[in-house]
Amino acid sequence: MKNILGISVLNVVSTVPQIIISTTVSSTVTTANTGHNVEDRGDLNFDVFKDDPRNYVLNPKAVGAATKKVSKAVEQAVRDNKLTVTLGGDHSISIGTIHGHARAEPNLCLLWIDAHADINTPLTTPSGNIHGTPLSFLVNQLKDTIPWAALPSFDWLQPCLNITDIAFVGLRDLDPGERYILQKFNITSFSIHEVDRFGIHEVIARSLEAVNPKGDRPIHMSFDIDSVDPAATGATGTPVPGGLTFREGMFIAEHVYRTGLLSALDLVEVNPEVGSRQDKVNTVMTAVEVLTACLGKKREGNLLPGYQLPMP
Numbered sequence: 150m151k152n153i154l155g156i157s158v159l160n161v162v163s164t165v166p167q168i169i170i171s172t173t174v175s176s177t178v179t180t181a182n183t184g185h186n187v188e189d190r191g192d193l194n195f196d197v198f199k200d201d202p203r204n205y206v207l208n209p210k211a212v213g214a215a216t217k218k219v220s221k222a223v224e225q226a227v228r229d230n231k232l233t234v235t236l237g238g239d240h241s242i243s244i245g246t247i248h249g250h251a252r253a254e255p256n257l258c259l260l261w262i263d264a265h266a267d268i269n270t271p272l273t274t275p276s277g278n279i280h281g282t283p284l285s286f287l288v289n290q291l292k293d294t295i296p297w298a299a300l301p302s303f304d305w306l307q308p309c310l311n312i313t314d315i316a317f318v319g320l321r322d323l324d325p326g327e328r329y330i331l332q333k334f335n336i337t338s339f340s341i342h343e344v345d346r347f348g349i350h351e352v353i354a355r356s357l358e359a360v361n362p363k364g365d366r367p368i369h370m371s372f373d374i375d376s377v378d379p380a381a382t383g384a385t386g387t388p389v390p391g392g393l394t395f396r397e398g399m400f401i402a403e404h405v406y407r408t409g410l411l412s413a414l415d416l417v418e419v420n421p422e423v424g425s426r427q428d429k430v431n432t433v434m435t436a437v438e439v440l441t442a443c444l445g446k447k448r449e450g451n452l453l454p455g456y457q458l459p460m461p
């Protein structure tokens with residue numbers, strides 16, 4: 150079982166919630182005696198500079214430089230044989246986490262847990278926000294849809310995923326371009342409709358069967374906190390009603406942990422600058438619980454190795 154490494158990746162500066170998540174995860178995972186020790190490699194700080202006006206997408210220079218840094222940090226952590234956890238922050242960082250993970254583990258498969266598909270291309274995005282496009286930069290089959298010459302800050306990036314290596318869970322807000330892509334390439338996807346229809350166990354089992362049928366591929370799970378219903382995750386940038394219940398989110402985490410194949414994990418879109426104080430508390434609590442479940446903490450309780458009943 151890999152050791153756990155926490156890389157706190159923050160948008161620009163450390164935020165209290167991210168610090169709470171990373172320190173709580175470290176202590177919780179250790180005390181839950183999951184057999185792991187947690188190493189926090191600290192924050193990746195990014196230069197914030199005035200970016201050019203929208204050129205297909207917003208802030209391409211800043212995001213291109215930041216995701217390049219993330220890629221290097223994640224690649225190194227995976228090469229150090231760490232189960233690598235990246236906390237965010239904008240889902241655009243997954244351009245870097247998945248690229249870096251794939252450089253060390255080219256055979257990875259991807260679980261994308263999200264209200265959104267985040268697979269708009271720079272030409273289909275309605276907002277220009279790169280957090281809605283990360284997957285289009287990463288998959289081979291969409292390579293020709295990216296205006297690479299207009300986005301030189303991404304010249305370091307080579308597509309590294311086969312589009313059929315992705316399974317989506319929790320979708321409930323797709324743009325026309327995304328729907329087209331999912332249909333055209335027959336990508337494994339379970340919207341909230343399928344979660345309601347089949348139940349979360351069947352959905353996550355079918356997702357893993359589709360992308361990892363032999364159970365021999367490292368798993369990258371990119372968990373967008375907005376996959377869980379806004380009632381439990383109000384402090385996020387693009388909330389969508391009718392999300393996964395807290396319990397369904399926890400089930401996904403526990404089930405993926407039990408595969409023993411989790412190799413890298415993103416926990417993203419925790420945004421401490423939006424929502425009420427209670428939203429922030431709820432969102433951080435949800436993030437901590439999902440993360441620690443991904444890392445071995447069980448709702449049934451963890452048997453402490455060598456535990457003996459105290460006797461009088």
Ligand SMILES: N[C@@H](CSCCS(N)(=O)=O)C(=O)O
Nearest residue numbers: 240265269276280281324387
């Ligand atoms: N599809 C929309 C919303 S994208 C939401 C991104 S995230 N990472 O899921 O919050 C767009 O492209 O602007």
Ligand SMILES: [Mn+2]
Nearest residue numbers: 239240280386
């Ligand atoms: Mn975002």
Ligand SMILES: [Mn+2]
Nearest residue numbers: 264265373375
């Ligand atoms: Mn989302």
Ligand SMILES: [Mn+2]
Nearest residue numbers: 240263267373
């Ligand atoms: Mn997302």
